[in-house]
Amino acid sequence: MDSLARQSSSTHASRIYEVLRQDILDGRFQAGEKIAINTLKERYGVGLSPLREALNKLSAYGLLMQENQRGFRIPGLSRAELDDIADMRRKLECMALDQALQLGDAEWESELLAVAHRLKRAENDQANMEHWEQLHGRFHRTLVAPCGSVWLLRFISQLHDQFDRYRRLAPENPGIRKVLDAQHHELVDLALARDTKAAVRLIDHHIVLSYEVALGAVAAD
Structure with missing residues (x-):
């Protein structure tokens, strides 16, 4: 991947990160809900690579839970x-x-x-x-x-x-x-x-x- 392509992917990842972050805070996903990556691709019109980058970043931030080999889930409430x-x-x-x-x-x-x-x-x-x-x-x-x-x-x-x-x-x-x-x-x-x-x-x-x-x-x- 050349530098221009990496920059474009990073830009898309940043955009989808902010949109997803806002949707999580707004309660557009249920607490404990499993995140279907293919559904998110269609919903936000984004490619798999920047989407996974955004999901991993949200997981590190604590707004998503990463499940081993099973994708991501919205954290529960307690x-x-x-x-x-x-x-x-x-x-x-x-x-x-x-x-x-x-x-x-x-x-x-x-x-x-x-x-x-x-x-x-x-x-x-x-x-x-x-x-x-x-x-x-x-x-x-x-x-x-x-x-x-x-x-x-x-x-x-x-x-x-x-x-x-x-x-x-x-x-x-x-x-x-x-x-x-x-x-x-x-x-x-x-x-x-x-x-x-x-x-x-x-x-x-x-x-x-x-x-x-x-x-x-x-x-x-």
Whole structure:
């Protein structure tokens, strides 16, 4: 395979990785469902090589389970796993926010204000919840972005994806959702004021409340 062909295959693999990742997070596959590779080839219009590359990458990331000689499967859901994910989110995001408030500059403040404004405008757009989801993820990434650790940000991003599998499959909880939306903007105010202690307490409470929503995905577990 020449360099141009390898580049093309890598581009296709990256594209299908992002599409599959989003479909898994959106709950378009059932927890525990076996992934039929031939069906995916037809569904996404992609060749076998880039598809397998994307599937292997998703498996390494934890959004797929690879079964020996039997392909791939969507991971199941369990209360124990959700508890673990939420606990790690609390520890790592509190650490990252503490560091971010020490290191964040004026450019970061401007970016945080901008994404918070867009998130606020999207809160009532029930017809386009995927737009809100994208902005919500961007808000949380921006909030801790200046923490100074690439690995810490990487772990937090992975935990968010794992957590969102549960949250998006859980029944809606408008009461808690309203509080969570308000907390996003409280976090911005505290971050800009560099009130580290209050901001860390709030992000911890924010994750706990979101966990209460996500529990709905495993209520019978």
